[in-house]
Amino acid sequence: MKLKALIPLALFIIMLAFLGKGLFLNPREVPSPLVGKPAPAFTAPVLGNADATFSSADMKGKVWMLNMWASWCAACRDEHPLLVEMKAHGIPLYGLAYKDVEEDALAVLKEMGNPYIITADDQDGRIGIDYGVYGVPETYVIDKAGIIRYKQIGPITPLDLRDKILPLLKELEE
Amino acid sequence: MMTVRYLLRSLILMAVLAFSSVSFAADNHSSAATEARLKSLSSELRCLVCQNSTLADSDAPLAQDLRNEIRKLIDEGKTDEEVVEYLVARYGDFVTFRPPVNTSTALLWFGPFIMLLIGAVTLIVVLRKRSGTPE
Numbered sequence: 001m002k003l004k005a006l007i008p009l010a011l012f013i014i015m016l017a018f019l020g021k022g023l024f025l026n027p028r029e030v031p032s033p034l035v036g037k038p039a040p041a042f043t044a045p046v047l048g049n050a051d052a053t054f055s056s057a058d059m060k061g062k063v064w065m066l067n068m069w070a071s072w073c074a075a076c077r078d079e080h081p082l083l084v085e086m087k088a089h090g091i092p093l094y095g096l097a098y099k100d101v102e103e104d105a106l107a108v109l110k111e112m113g114n115p116y117i118i119t120a121d122d123q124d125g126r127i128g129i130d131y132g133v134y135g136v137p138e139t140y141v142i143d144k145a146g147i148i149r150y151k152q153i154g155p156i157t158p159l160d161l162r163d164k165i166l167p168l169l170k171e172l173e174e
Numbered sequence: 175m176m177t178v179r180y181l182l183r184s185l186i187l188m189a190v191l192a193f194s195s196v197s198f199a200a201d202n203h204s205s206a207a208t209e210a211r212l213k214s215l216s217s218e219l220r221c222l223v224c225q226n227s228t229l230a231d232s233d234a235p236l237a238q239d240l241r242n243e244i245r246k247l248i249d250e251g252k253t254d255e256e257v258v259e260y261l262v263a264r265y266g267d268f269v270t271f272r273p274p275v276n277t278s279t280a281l282l283w284f285g286p287f288i289m290l291l292i293g294a295v296t297l298i299v300v301l302r303k304r305s306g307t308p309e
Contacts, residue, residue, distance in 0.1 A: 030222055033266040099235065125239050132264040134222035134236055 032132050032151040039066075039142045040130035044120035047097050048106050054094070054120045060146055063172045064092040065165075067116070067139045068128060071097075071104035076137045079155035080108075083115035086161070091169065095119035098128045098136050141165060143172045208248045215248075215257055216241055220269050228271070 034040075039056055046052040067083060069076040087093055095116035097105040102121060109119070122128055131140065141150040150168055152160060213230060219240075221232035229237050229244075240261070247257050261269050273279045 028225060030266060030268050033263060125236075126243075129239060129243060129264065132266075134265065 029153055034132055034148050035151055038146050039148045042127045044122055047119040047121045054118050061144050063143055064094055065141050066094050068096045068098045068133050069137045070100040071108045073136045075155050079137050080112045084113040087115040096122050098122050099125040141168055211248050212245050218271055220271055
C-alpha cells in the first residue's frame with residue numbers, strides 16, 4: 001500500500017485529536033486576565049455591620065480566598081456546604097456578597113452556616129466588575145503580596161479543591 | 175431702531191444659549207454625544223452572560239452594569255481605546271468582538287486563509303497529476 005494514500009487518514013486522525021480535546025473545553029468559560037496581576041483594591045462595608053469596613057489592603061501579608069456569591073444564585077448554594085467544610089479545615093475564606101440584598105444574604109448565612117471569616121457587601125457590583133466577575137460563584141486565591149494566583153469560575157468542586165486549590169494554598173503559605 | 179432690536183435679540187439668544195448649557199450639565203441623563211458613543215462602543219463589545227449578544231443589545235444585569243460603567247468612563251473623558259482597555263483588563267480579549275492581532279491570535283486570524291491556500295495548492299497539484307500532460 002502506497003504510503004501517500006495514508007496521508008488523508010493521518011490528517012483525519014490529527015483533526016480527531018483536536019476535536020476530541022475540544023469536547024472537553026467549555027466555550028462559555030471566560031478565563032481571567034487578572035491571574036498573575038495584583039488583586040484590585042477595594043474597601044467595602046461588612047455585611048450585617050454597617051459601621052465596619054473590610055479592605056483588600058487589610059489582607060497584605062496573608063494568603064486568602066475571596067468568594068463572590070449571592071443569595072439569588074443557585075450554584076452558590078450548591079457550593080456552600082463545601083465552603084463550610086473548607087472553613088472547618090481552617091482555609092482563610094472571605095466572602096463578597098455580589099449585588100445582593102443584605103437581609104437575604106444574611107438569611108442564607110444563618111440557614112446554611114457562615115463559611116466566611118468576613119463577608120464584604122458589594123451591593124452595586126462595582127467590586128465585581130473590577131474583578132471581572134461575570135457569573136457567580138467565582139473564587140480567587142490571593143497570595144501574601146496581593147497577587148491573584150488562581151480564579152475558580154463556577155462552584156468549587158471537591159476535585160478542584162483537592163487537585164488545584166489545596167496544593168496552591170500550601171505552596172503560597174511557605 | 176433696527177440695530178437696537180437686533181442687538182436685543184442677539185443678547186437674548188446668547189443668554190439662552192449660555193444658560194442652556196448649564197441646564198444640560200444639571201440634567202440627570204447624560205448628553206446625546208455620550209449616549210451615541212456608548213451605543214457605538216457597546217455594540218462592539220460582547221455581553222459575557224449572553225455571549226452572542228453585544229453589550230448594547232443584552233438585557234442581562236451585568237450588561238446594564240457595564241453600560242453604566244462605560245457611560246461613566248465616557249463622561250470622565252476617556253477615549254474609546256481607553257474604555258475598551260478598561261474592559262479587556264478585567265474580562266480579557268473575549269469581551270471584544272474583534273480579537274486583537276497578536277502572536278496568540280495569529281492562528282485564529284490567518285488560519286482559515288492558510289487552510290484555503292493549502293487546499294488550493296493541493297487541488298492544483300492533484301489536478302496537474304491527473305491531466306498527465308507536463309506543462
